[in-house]
Amino acid sequence: MTTWTRRAKxxxxxxxxxxxxxxxxxxxNTIQRCGRSVEYGREVVxxxxxxxxxxxxxxxxLWVLVSxxxxxxxxxxxxxVLVLDRGVMxxxxxxxxxxxxxxxxxVEPLVRRWSATYDLxxxxxxxxxxxxxxxxxxxxxxxxxxxxxxxxxxPGLVAPERLITIPASHVTDDLDWWPVxxxxxxxVGEPLLAEGVAARRRPRRSIRPxxxxxxxxxxxxxxxxLDTKPKG
Numbered sequence: 001m002t003t004w005t006r007r008a009k010x011x012x013x014x015x016x017x018x019x020x021x022x023x024x025x026x027x028x029n030t031i032q033r034c035g036r037s038v039e040y041g042r043e044v045v046x047x048x049x050x051x052x053x054x055x056x057x058x059x060x061x062l063w064v065l066v067s068x069x070x071x072x073x074x075x076x077x078x079x080x081v082l083v084l085d086r087g088v089m090x091x092x093x094x095x096x097x098x099x100x101x102x103x104x105x106x107v108e109p110l111v112r113r114w115s116a117t118y119d120l121x122x123x124x125x126x127x128x129x130x131x132x133x134x135x136x137x138x139x140x141x142x143x144x145x146x147x148x149x150x151x152x153x154x155p156g157l158v159a160p161e162r163l164i165t166i167p168a169s170h171v172t173d174d175l176d177w178w179p180v181x182x183x184x185x186x187x188v189g190e191p192l193l194a195e196g197v198a199a200r201r202r203p204r205r206s207i208r209p210x211x212x213x214x215x216x217x218x219x220x221x222x223x224x225x226l227d228t229k230p231k232g
Contacts, residue, residue: 004036004080004190009072009117010180011087014124015146016136018168021085023124023177028083030177035194037079041071043086045094046135053137058104061095065107069114081184087121088114089157093149115157119187120164122180123154127167162187 012024021043028038044067045052050060068091076082092111096103126147130138137143154163164180185192 002195004188006188006190007076007080007082008119008184008188008190009076009082009084010120010122010184011084011089011118012122012124013087013090013150014168015090015093015126015143015150017130017133017138017143018124018126018128019171020124023122023166023171024083024085026171026175027122027177027180028081030181031081031083033197034181034192035197036081036192039075039079039082041075041082041084041086044068044071045086045091052135054139054142056094056098058095058099061091061098062105062107065091065095065111069110072117080190087118089121089154090146090150092157093146093153096149096153097145112157118158118162120162120180120184121158123150123163123165124168124171125165127169 010027012020012027014020024040028040031038045064047067048056048060048064050063051057052060065088068086068088072082072084088111092107095107099105126143130140130143132138182192
């Protein structure tokens with residue numbers, strides 16, 4: 001089997017309680033069904049020994065940022081596709097909030113440079129209610145604050161052609177991630193299907209991604225080609 005010579009990295013980002021983990025797992029499964037190897041990067045904040053949520057300090061969120069980058073460095077060489085539950089972009093939003101809106105440790109240059117290493121970024125937006133999981137905050141005000149910071153900084157970190165925005169409510173069992181997988185393969189210039197793999201296309205339902213901040217209504221971030229007709 002011919003493996004990709006150019007490895008790919010995709011991050012699922014946003015605030016908390018918006019089905020990022022569900023989406024990332026579903027996308028990883030899609031890539032695996034295409035015969036490609038996958039590594040999955042879990043949300044590192046859950047291992048943070050310094051505190052999370054509203055009580056997190058700037059040092060605590062700095063730990064998260066550094067741990068995120070370390071994890072990506074460790075996992076990226078191990079598979080053709082690295083699928084991430086979070087990236088530096090959304091972790092930077094939590095960091096800025098913990099630092100009172102200022103970059104106390106001057107990490108923005110690193111965040112900006114590292115943001116360019118993601119081939120594709122999928123942002124989930126919060127149109128669903130928060131649910132208690134025993135770990136993350138259930139404060140709508142806290143989540144809204146993080147989303148506001150992300151709105152302000154994401155356009156300067158991720159180019160529009162590498163960004164897909166999808167409402168969290170659209171992340172359900174019948175959402176087909178195949179068009180996103182095709183887009184990722186196209187970006188790295190590699191065939192999506194491994195040799196000898198015939199992918200069975202599921203019926204797909206329509207999604208209309210929300211325009212990114214600063215993007216005109218009707219201007220596509222990505223031609224997702226999500227329709228309702230079965231293919232093949």
